[in-house]
Amino acid sequence: MKDSSSRDIAHARLGDAKAHLKDLIGFDTVSRNSNRALIDHMAAHFEGLGGDITILPDETGEKANLIVRFGPADQPGVVLSGHTDVVPVRPENWTTPPFEMDERDGRLYGRGSCDMKGFAACVMAAMQDIATVELKRPLYLCFSYDEEVGCLGAPAIARHLKALEVPPSFAIIGEPSEMTLVTGQKGKIAMRATVRGTSGHSSFAPGHVNAVHYASKAIAMIAGRARRYEADGPFDHDFTVPHATTLVTMVEGGVATNVTPDKCSFTFELRSIDETAARADIDALLSEITEALDPEMKAQHPEAGITFERLFAYPAMGDASGTDAFSELRAIMPEWSGKVSYGSEGGVFEVDGRIPAVIVGPGSIKQAHKADEFVEISQVDTCLRFLDGLLDEIGNQKD
Numbered sequence: 001m002k003d004s005s006s007r008d009i010a011h012a013r014l015g016d017a018k019a020h021l022k023d024l025i026g027f028d029t030v031s032r033n034s035n036r037a038l039i040d041h042m043a044a045h046f047e048g049l050g051g052d053i054t055i056l057p058d059e060t061g062e063k064a065n066l067i068v069r070f071g072p073a074d075q076p077g078v079v080l081s082g083h084t085d086v087v088p089v090r091p092e093n094w095t096t097p098p099f100e101m102d103e104r105d106g107r108l109y110g111r112g113s114c115d116m117k118g119f120a121a122c123v124m125a126a127m128q129d130i131a132t133v134e135l136k137r138p139l140y141l142c143f144s145y146d147e148e149v150g151c152l153g154a155p156a157i158a159r160h161l162k163a164l165e166v167p168p169s170f171a172i173i174g175e176p177s178e179m180t181l182v183t184g185q186k187g188k189i190a191m192r193a194t195v196r197g198t199s200g201h202s203s204f205a206p207g208h209v210n211a212v213h214y215a216s217k218a219i220a221m222i223a224g225r226a227r228r229y230e231a232d233g234p235f236d237h238d239f240t241v242p243h244a245t246t247l248v249t250m251v252e253g254g255v256a257t258n259v260t261p262d263k264c265s266f267t268f269e270l271r272s273i274d275e276t277a278a279r280a281d282i283d284a285l286l287s288e289i290t291e292a293l294d295p296e297m298k299a300q301h302p303e304a305g306i307t308f309e310r311l312f313a314y315p316a317m318g319d320a321s322g323t324d325a326f327s328e329l330r331a332i333m334p335e336w337s338g339k340v341s342y343g344s345e346g347g348v349f350e351v352d353g354r355i356p357a358v359i360v361g362p363g364s365i366k367q368a369h370k371a372d373e374f375v376e377i378s379q380v381d382t383c384l385r386f387l388d389g390l391l392d393e394i395g396n397q398k399d
Helices: 014-025 036-048 117-132 154-162 202-207 211-232 275-300 324-332 346-353 377-394
Strands: 052-057 064-070 078-083 102-104 107-109 133-135 139-144 170-173 181-185 187-196 245-253 263-272 305-314 336-340 357-359 374-376 395-397
Touching: 014 036, 014 117, 014 377, 036 052, 036 064, 036 117, 036 139, 052 154, 064 154, 078 117, 078 154, 078 346, 078 377, 107 377, 117 133, 117 139, 117 377, 133 377, 139 154, 139 377, 154 346, 170 324, 170 346, 187 211, 187 275, 211 245, 211 263, 211 275, 211 305, 263 275, 275 305, 324 377, 346 357, 374 377, 377 395
Parallel strands: 078 139, 078 170, 170 357, 181 336
Antiparallel strands: 052 064, 064 139, 102 107, 107 374, 133 395, 181 357, 187 263, 187 305, 245 263
């Protein structure tokens, strides 16, 4: 491995990491698009370094997960996990084109630079030295599709790893954590509500069931539940937001200014600190809304009412710091910073793969999903040094 004792000297692979990040940002992998070109690009890179390649396509073939193994298959290994999709952009809000990397002021700008192609670029660069290391334990590189729309790709990866003769024993999720150690993450349930009323000329509004009005009542009840979480808990102050949260995120309804709306839909979410209570909490909230609004709506028209659909859910990530697998890697882990309220695939690895997980990755979540998204070059450098330490820990330097 390289001598990385001096932080005053840039990591020897920093230039490679920048080049890889430039390539990765150039693939428009917004979740609505295919990620196959990027997956094929990464697979070719790792295969050229001697990696054992597995591609898991979705049922359409338009999207795929990538799993790469370096090292022996008969030992419990370590997973490095990232997702390849990014959130949408509005180019007019960007200083430079979002799918072209721009380096300025010690930062690398571009959609996904922080969340989380910066981590993928570091892994690609670090693995360029894999030929100099004899791994005692395997290293699994896992890159998924559609994390941003509900962690849809990761379950197939987790199940694949679980089914191996010797599954991995630990996973490191490279979500942006400013290269600190995160040992917990909230789970999420995303829902859509559809309110059906009756329509007509707005001058006869008292005779109609106004779907937007009833949607607003339901939204107010969701906001009330959020205030109760904030005031009454339960609390876990290791989280960045120490209580559950619920909020409405999108609303759609109405067709014209002089027509009583007969339909309104909205999406909302629950992020829970208590995985076992999440389902009960959401069921209680839906019952509260239905019992308060349905009778009143149906009294005006029998076909009026409100229905709910679960869009997706992903599990919380528990605290893996007490596991034997974590203890084996404790020496290389950075400073602990707590638990986070944003989602990651860590919970999926724990629930579907039975693989304990932590989060360690370059960049700040405060930069994710924003115009002019960036990752600090110093964070990329730190991530490369962390990966050096991991390779040193699970391998021996070849003569």
